[in-house]
Amino acid sequence: DIQMTQSPSSLSASVGDRVTISCRASQDIHTDLNWYQQTPGKAPKLLIYSASTLQTGVPSRFSGSGSASDFTLTISSLQPEDFATYYCQQSAFTPRTFGQGTKVEIK
Amino acid sequence: QVQLVQSGAEVKKPGSSLKVSCKASGGTFSGFGISWVRQAPGQGLEWMGEIIPIFGTTNYQQKFQGRVAISADDSTSTVYMDLSRLRPDDTAVYYCARQGGLYGPGTYLEFWGPGTLVTVSS
Numbered sequence A: 001d002i003q004m005t006q007s008p009s010s011l012s013a014s015v016g017d018r019v020t021i022s023c024r025a026s027q028d029i030h031t032d033l034n035w036y037q038q039t040p041g042k043a044p045k046l047l048i049y050s051a052s053t054l055q056t057g058v059p060s061r062f063s064g065s066g067s068a069s070d071f072t073l074t075i076s077s078l079q080p081e082d083f084a085t086y087y088c089q090q091s092a093f094t095p096r097t098f099g100q101g102t103k104v105e106i107k
Numbered sequence B: 001q002v003q004l005v006q007s008g009a010e011v012k013k014p015g016s017s018l019k020v021s022c023k024a025s026g027g028t029f030s031g032f033g034i035s036w037v038r039q040a041p042g043q044g045l046e047w048m049g050e051i052i053p054i055f056g057t058t059n060y061q062q063k064f065q066g067r068v069a070i071s072a073d074d075s076t077s078t079v080y081m082d083l084s085r086l087r088p089d090d091t092a093v094y095y096c097a098r099q100g101g102l103y104g105p106g107t108y109l110e111f112w113g114p115g116t117l118v119t120v121s122s
Helices: none
Strands: A004-007 A010-013 A019-025 A033-038 A045-049 A062-067 A070-075 A085-090 A102-106 B003-006 B010-012 B018-025 B034-039 B045-052 B057-060 B068-073 B078-083 B092-100 B108-112 B116-120
Touching: A004 A085, A010 A019, A019 A033, A019 A085, A019 A102, A033 A062, A033 B108, A045 A062, A045 B108, A070 A085, A085 B045, B003 B092, B003 B108, B010 B018, B018 B034, B018 B092, B018 B116, B034 B068, B045 B068, B045 B078, B045 B092, B057 B068, B078 B092
Parallel strands: A010 A102, B010 B116
Antiparallel strands: A004 A019, A019 A070, A033 A045, A033 A085, A062 A070, A085 A102, B003 B018, B018 B078, B034 B045, B034 B092, B045 B057, B068 B078, B092 B108, B092 B116
């Protein structure tokens, strides 16, 4: 199975900060990488698919980049509603594994 | 807009079986894959498996092989996830999610159900 490793596991940031979350795959997954946001008690929400394509309705402050085994999710200016846990997921191979999550907390 | 409605919360005894349903409305049913993802309390997301209803094909995570079965009923646009020989560590919220894009590599989980809480306890 492909292992997905996110870093950091958690971070503290302030409103307006630029935030970067990394996701590394244990092997080449091309650009078959998705990002999800989850707030407590809610289902995850798709933010970005195919490494860099913004899902319809997602604010443009979210962006994704990367290919092969290294990927990044960037929030250009953190907003109060962005405090949540973020997960990457590879869809190149089954099982379509998730990273362990990155919790973004208020500083 | 696609909506996924899941069956209600369940309390199960260890060793018993579970069947969770996921009914889709809006959009095309059989042309898109449905995945099942679970989340244990305070833990991350775990992909369990998927079905492509138009082909009837399934893929499962190895750790669930032999215990999980995902099926689809085109006539009611419903997908089912059966999990047998339940253990306390199967306690989790179980989500169904409809895939976007083409099935196979490159898919993504575009629409999610609200989740079904399953508690396994003696």
